[in-house]
Amino acid sequence: MNLVIGVGLRSGTPYAELSDLVTSALHDLTGNVHLVVTRKGRETEPALQQLVEQLGAELRILSTDELADQPAPTPSIQVEDLTGTPSVAEAAVLAVGAQLVVTKQQSANATVAVGRLPAPGYQPAEREIVHRVIAERRDVRRGFLDVPIDDALLTRVLEAAHRAPSVGLSQPWDFLVIRDLATRRKVHDLATAQRDAFAASLPDDRRAAFDGLKIEAILDTPMNIAVTCDPGRGGRHVLGRHADPRTTWFSAAIAIQNLWLAARAEGLGVGWVSFFEPAEVAGVLDLPAHIELVGYLCIGYVDEFAAAPELVRSGWAKRRPLAWAIHHEEWGRRDASIVDDALQAGQNAVPASGQRVRVIVGGDATQLDEADALVVDLHADKPRADFGVLWRPARTPAEAVEFGVEIARDLALQGVGQLVVQLAEESECAEALARGLKVGASACGLTHSTP
């Protein structure tokens, strides 16, 4: 336990008296005292100074006003008359943000209370570094330098990955380090084929934007790493996996994030390529059949790390505001109602330009005739997986409005500039969702029309 002691004492209190009082207050507790807190004016008391030294603790001094504000459980009128605060020892513990675990203990000349502090975090400058590496990690696809990666550095980066949390400590990942050009060429061919397939699936205007994007650096980097997952690692009874097997893949993905952050700290750029049918890559890499590909990473030194994601800089996509992602207690309860928020945003929205999407509210995958169509399926039964179908079984019309707003907002983040909304179902929820789409569209500056 990280303990704190609050001390009140008269001038000239003998050390033995204070020490005995502290010993008895700490009697049932295990842990170390890191902090001793007292009232301003008492910091020069020899008994207190000796106590602090004996404990190897930090001494903190608080003003009477800081102490007087605390809701101490054992206040005293006499203490208030003498010092100006109804509590010193308990108030001192509470004032440093600790939880009181031993209320006021008293001797002839001193009072002592004990509190428990949370385990300490990092110092502000250290925290700053953590947040900095998180913010400045980038997916890098261009600007790689022909500079080899030192083995010791690679080991440090892989150690970071290997320290990732994993379900039941199953550590389901492995790292296949690939430098061989012939292998990388084969993997590159697979990515090129998938790039072409994706381009062909896009509406014309979106395809033109996609043509300008670089989506991999397989041959531009000296090293690729295939991060794999063994779904059976650890045998039958891996703790925490039985009810949700996805946790194995989550664990491997977290290892990649650790690798990504550690690489950034070392000045190494990492680009994750997912333009693959995973089994095809597994074939090229000749993986055992039970090993699955999770992520394919291109790694190397780069000439710079961009301040913002490449997809943002190119105008392909935008970041989603944090406030949209936080719900309190129940789904949809955000700091501001999504509908009110959108209505307000609609008043100052800047017109957006971008791709046209025809949203078919109601209906199903059979209506996905053109590349710009997007079906919103409102049925209770989950449809077959298809990225062209958004399954939104709204429970109430109010929820349907919110879903509509959300769909429009999220489409706007993915480069959509025009919504054409088509009702394919006559129901209260379908109409409500279409209304939500309209509100969301105007909030984001999208044009909105009906066919």
Ligand SMILES: Cc1cc2nc3c(=O)[nH]c(=O)nc-3n(C[C@H](O)[C@H](O)[C@H](O)COP(=O)(O)O)c2cc1C
């Ligand atoms: C699972 C996953 C797969 C990704 N696949 C690709 C990819 O195939 N090609 C690509 O250029 N970027 C890919 N990225 C990178 C994302 O586009 C990138 O993380 C996102 O745009 C945010 O940019 P940032 O990582 O620089 O912050 C992938 C990222 C993740 C997490």
